[in-house]
Amino acid sequence: MRYTTTTLLLCFLLTVFSASAWEQKDLLQKEAGVSQLKQSILPAKKWVTYPDYADRAGWDKLTTGLKEELIRQGETYLDYEWNVVPATAYLEFERSGNRNIMQKPFGENNNALAALFLAELAEGEGRFVDQIVNGVWLSCEMTSWALSAHFYGAQSIKTSLPAYKEEVIDLTAGDVASMLAWVHYFLKDELDKVNPLVDQRLVDNLRERIMVPYMERDNYWWQAFHATPKTMVNNWNPWCNSNVLATFLLIEDDQQKLAEAVHRTMVSVDKFINYVNADGACEEGPSYWGHAAGKLFDYLDLLTTATGGEVTLFDEPEIRNMGEYIAKSYIGNGWVVNFADASAKGGGPMGTIFRYGQAVDSDLLKQFAAYLYQRENNPSRLSHGRDVFRTLENLTIFQDLKATTASLDTEASVWYPQTEFCYMRQSNGFFFAGKGGFNNESHNHNDAGTFILYYNNEPVLVDAGVGTYTRQTFSSERYSIWTMQSNYHNLPVINGVPQKYGSKYKASSVKFNAGKRQFSANLEQAYPDEAAVKSWNRAYSFKGKERFLITDRFELKEAKDYNQVNFLTRERPQIDESGLVLIHAKGGDVSLKYDAAGFKPTIERISLDDPRLSKVWGDCLYRLTFTATKLRSKGTYSFVVQPE
Template sequence: MIFAQRYMMPNLGELLLSRENYKPYPTIAERRLWDDLPQNLRAYWINKGAGKLGHEWNTLTATAYMDYSRTGNRERYDTVSWERRAALASLVIAECIENQGRFLDDIVNGIWCICEETFWGIPGHGYMMKRKDPLPDVSEPIIELFASETASLLAWTHFLLQSELDGISGLVCERIRLEVRKRILDPYLIRDDFWWMGFNQERMVNNWNPWCNANCLSAFLLLEDDRERREEAVIKAMRSLDQYMGRLHSDGGCEEGPKYWIYAGGMLFDGLEQLYGISAGQINVYEEPLIKQIGRYLYKAFIDGSFYVNFADSAPAVEIPAELVYRYGRRIGDERLSELGARVLKKKQEEATDIEFSSMSRLLPALFHYAEVEQYTGEAPYLRDAWLDGIQMMAARERQGSSKGLYLAAKGGHNDESHNHNDIGQFIVYCNGSPMIVDPGVLTYTSKSFFSERYTLWAMQSGFHNVPVVNGIQQMHGRQYQANDVDYRLDDQAASLSMNIAGAYPDFVGIKSWKRTISFNRGSDPSIEIKDEFLLQQRTVDVMLILMTTSLPQAEEIGSYILQDENRNRVSIRYNGEQYAGSVETIPLEDDMMRKGWGNQLYRIKLKLKSPMDQGECVVRINRIR
């Protein structure tokens, strides 16, 4: 309990700045820093705002909200909701930079439309309301991810533009204060039963905890005048964040995957920065080993370019918040982490990539640290080896400091992780930074993505991961389905992860033992080896090993496949062709998110036993073809 041990004290209120003295960033009236922004950045945001002049604030209809309960689709409502908020943020930043008043009427329209919404959250989170109805209950304000984020956006808008908005009508900022207090500030202080707070131990907390807490903190620190209420909110946020950090492993690993690190570890950093700022640096936990490890996870999962180890609900390519990652690295004194952020920013500049909307708590520091990040050079973020013993994930590459050659990542763990896929023993292989043997990742979220129907979706099932299927049965979900006897070893010649994955399957499958050893062997011809040694209760021919690939596997000879991508990166896959028969299945990708990651299809190599066995082994070797 990091905060409880260090900052829960009677005089905590003396550390906190008043609302009048809390000036995290300049308002529109404080011109020097706004006027000193790089010209290209100024032009970008002014043009972005100009594109929203006369913006049509599309209607959020009741029937669009009910799509979720009727069809399971959440896109029609969610998209309009998020577009409204992105438009408002663009207009606010454009006005702060240009300072000529031409964006103000559209900003007022955006504020008014959002304040008129019945519910600031999304249909998929309506389950938190006591009344289980297809429509949201206006009488029960609940705090979920996007309600809290909306409050933060409005609070920052109020902070930056209050003088200008009051010049139009005093009711605009008064409306912001009224709605944020009613929907967020009061419920945050009154209720302890929101599951994400972590005070009810019946459900584990995840990224929701720092995500909601960081955004609620923004609203309190920027809008709340009452010192006692502000202090109460800070205390509650620290207590709740302690609950989140208390369930993390000391390795700082994010079992939800790199995409969710943005909203887990990244949102934790947002909250820590606000606590640091409101106390003028006196609430400072950046020397805590866990806080450092949470940041370092990101480059331990980094492959190359935009690719990260995409276990759990993570897409293979992740656009990390460059400036946040840079600042996190600077806070904890880690050059690799700061360099990772700086490289992402430079890549965006080179490719002229559009800057996606993010929360104001990230947009503002991204603006005012832009030139600093642009000029930074640190240590290359390519670790040769990484092992996270808590989430049981290993990564290895041919050499430190370079993405050239083979790359391996593998995991153990259990099948009740946050955003879990049934994937005990999963591994992925890249070559020169390009995907070869992969984890499919996540489908577009629908009503089936969570709760009871989650594992009816193919992308969550072990049969579409690089693990065995035995007697036609896949791995099961639940905390009891886990890897046992997990052993990671590292020396100058090799890195390996071994485990017994029999416990990931139900007892009736008849697996006595299934030892999987995943090794990265270094030397003059580096290779990756997957060795499966199994012992079954009875003889069967129904044993199948899966390999998911991005490129169409070409059968070279019996017991061998070749993978080659569009950049002519090539690997060979060899196995015992006398005992196992190989075949290739095309998996058409119809989901937009999956197609964005992989294209129109993936391929599934199936290695099947040719004759019945009750014990045996299969060795798959992967080499780079130079």
């Protein structure tokens, strides 16, 4: 089935969304203009602190503890058969919505080239050079380095095939460009020994595909040059700009042109900093932190280093807050707070977290990174595939990371007033996270007012997250997917009506009372008119050490259908119709008490055939639905969760 411009929204490729907060801070532009940058940027690549390729002693020292692993990874690709990505693989996106048909072979090629490159840096004997030449040449032979899923919203020709006369800079094109720029920096002489055309073509490709279009175009949506307070600017902005910045810094030798390009990236990245909330929370969730705050850090790290520290934002409280969000959102046992498209499993890129902690002088971040490293005890996790800059930087901090004392944040409560996220941790083992927000956030789900609950660092009441990305995920069909719908979150269905998508559908009067251990929000504005809601106040609170309360106080304009209250569980609940539901959670059994006279509970088993969901939750989740037994236009619903 083919798609049209009306059916394919590509939500995150369009900049027409309303932001929850926006302030024209322009922090980067206040740091320096073009003329100052021309003087500040260290010339002749003197900002690069890694050893030269020929400095074998330097590389032996830099790769201490990781050299053998880097070489081993590269050796697996010495006989690698490079994938050809056919036109039909690109077209599959518009035919069926499948992205992976194109992305998988392309990604394998990029990971192979990165592993070969890093192995050659570590070993330095030329053993990997021929295969690196093959990878570079193949990359240059490709029409584009962008993904099939990203062409439709970025090209004037509406197709998932790359329009060969129109360059597209997306996440992957930027990553590949940055990687190739580092290949040129370190291995130009080695490539020239094979054939000078290889490096010449590499540099020409970087100029034609990245540097020229970035300077000439201002309509890549992620550049956000024309952003207004109503424009959504998400992780694409710092992610793409960090790659563009690296490419210019490594390739452009004209100091004036370089200063102009760097300043242009600063103007663009300022749009992201203006958009994000000063409280530091990532509305896209912890699994996107590495691409949002983490990529902003990579950008700022490059900028700070390239200017000898003269242009930096690492002393800004907002930048520190954005970093520490990842540590504060960790629940335990590998579980994290997840809303919207974020996964419930993870922790973040430990090397980036540690480097961020060093830059902003945060023991919280450094000790959290050490915890992740010690928990996984897997040095190979410091390698980041085609993101070779992160891998190179991780080599520089590996010894410090290993030597750092591990620790986790155990604050009783964390409150993000602008993003409207609230976390509360109880000494008895409960962890709660709730959100206010609105139904047009980045990677949005219709979930204003939802929550999750964990016991002894294991899930009890959960948020499913998102399945494998397809065309439908970022189209007008998005909210036909069950994971996006409010009735598959821990929320009510009012008068038979779930929440609706759009900026006007939101939580209001969102409040956190630390003393009372209570988080509350009015949800009436999150539902469309047909729900006939006059008021719906939801409150979450802890009473004493043992009880967690969920309370809905509501008034309807009319009672047209039986209200429902839904909860999503990892384990199959056991219903006792006397008013108790038992949930056998891995962290310990908990019970959920309800009004047996007021509700009829039912259980729906949700099979998880999607690997992105099943690798987190197993083969199924369960929706526990409480359907009201009476039509009421006014009342209170109460649920109590406590350990058994």
